[in-house]
Amino acid sequence: MTEAQAAAVPTFEARALYKRFGGLQATDGLSLALERGRVHALIGPNGAGKTTALAQLSGELRPDEGSIHLDGRDVTALDMPARARLGIARSFQITAVFESFTVRENVALAVQSRARHHFHFFGNAARDRRLTDTADAALEQVGLADAGGHRVAALAHGQKRQLEIAMALATEPQVLLLDEPMAGMGAAESEVVASLLERLRARYAVLLIEHDMDVVFRLADTLSVLVGGRLIASGPPGEVRDDPDVQAAYLQESF
């Protein structure tokens, strides 16, 4: 196999997904490919079906038609926990962390999901170094190394988003599906997460749903535009931006 051919096999691929809710065609023939080391950004106006698409990729929703493949393996029939264990991690648009846990405990639970030994009834998880050391490493990666012992409730919004990413990383995924990781962040916090993603990108196949166009153009290798559940353009960000259809449908407000 030549190098060109190897690069042509995507890590994670969706082929012609369709999803209908009553009269609404939420996903209309969506195909996407993610490759390791590359960021694929998905943009579109509100209600375009971005989160519905991500739900199908992560396994939370079953598509009506179409298939999803991880390293060439068909994972369409697997639910979210099964896909997570195969290395498809997602973050949530609305921060979803365990509020009564400490920061380290949140990440330790994500680490534990890789270990597969959950029916340990007596060892104290807080003193289990296999959990806490890996959790601390993930926290260090996202810049929360000092916050490990804090209660989640004490974190700023931006830090909670960083924690979300640390939890996704701690599951040692191949694929990162990030649903608006900068939602609700100030400029400084947003910069922290953007440079974090810049550092991490080499190791993962990343799908980034994001509204902040500066971030999208800074990070994305491929940009896809979703309107009404259908991709109207997909390609290098510069070309997509200049596409007249895209400008007409969506980007005109942003440029």
Added chain:
Amino acid sequence: MTSAPLRARLATVVLLAGLALLPPVAAMIGDPYLVTLANRAVIYGLAAMALDLIMGYGRLVSFGHAAFFGLGAYTVGILSTHVMQGIPLAFGWNGSNEALIAWPLAMAVSAAYAAFVGVISLRTSGVYFIMITLAFAQMVYYLFVSLPAYGGQDGLSLWLRNTAAGVALDDRTGFYYLCLGVLVAVWALLTRMVNSRFGRVLQGCRENERRMRALGFRPMPYRLTAFVISGALTGLAGALVANHQEFVSPALMTWSQSGQFMVIVLLGGLASLVGPIYGAVALLVLEETLVSVTQHWQLVLGPVLVLAVLFFRGGLYGALSGRGGRQ
């Protein structure tokens, strides 16, 4: 999940020391009835602590825990009846009065029933879970009401208390200490459990099920395991209450009994394990005090409990440890 503040720990030490010193004090002031009363609190505290495992750490509000309690009690009662009457129970076995046989069997019966109920009811959540667990418990209640061989509505008297490794449990003080020992042992066991990897997963599912699924966890097996452990321990409390009262009846399985366990958990402090001991003692003290003041004591007790649950969100233990606003 952090350790309790010093004040709360001290209070718990005082509470347990008080319970441990109660028999000699009762003997000194010549009121042996106190031991009987305290024994009740210890047993109900045990059942409520078992309920707290799933209610506090799993947010699985079971309104049917009286069924486990009753099944545990009836297991002891039925085994004892067969011994007395000399009628074989099954396979030519005449039952047993030995606690080392009867109590584990009581736990096994409750655990098996919990597994059955859990597999069905844990597919639901919220109000539906409450109603399904209640419905199952009512079925068990009516089953025992309609079993004339085991006393039906009237229940069964135990001819004798169980023996433990051949030693009779007739001594009131000795039995009290045995129950207290069981309570403390179960507390230690469950404390380790909620801090273990298993406990973390259970609490994660309580906090955010969707997030847990995204991390690769399926909640069902963890919840079912916790439900079965909770059922088995409530069954053990039932085996103790059968010996304590020397009598079992369907009254142990009523929905109001299930409600009482919930009240004890909420009054003592949800998701604290030790809270239900406070709750059981407090409820008993309240009852006994009000009974001595007025014959309409239940009219007073009801509103007091409602107010306590409303304004002490973390229960008595929560108020002591300064986490009253939890949840």
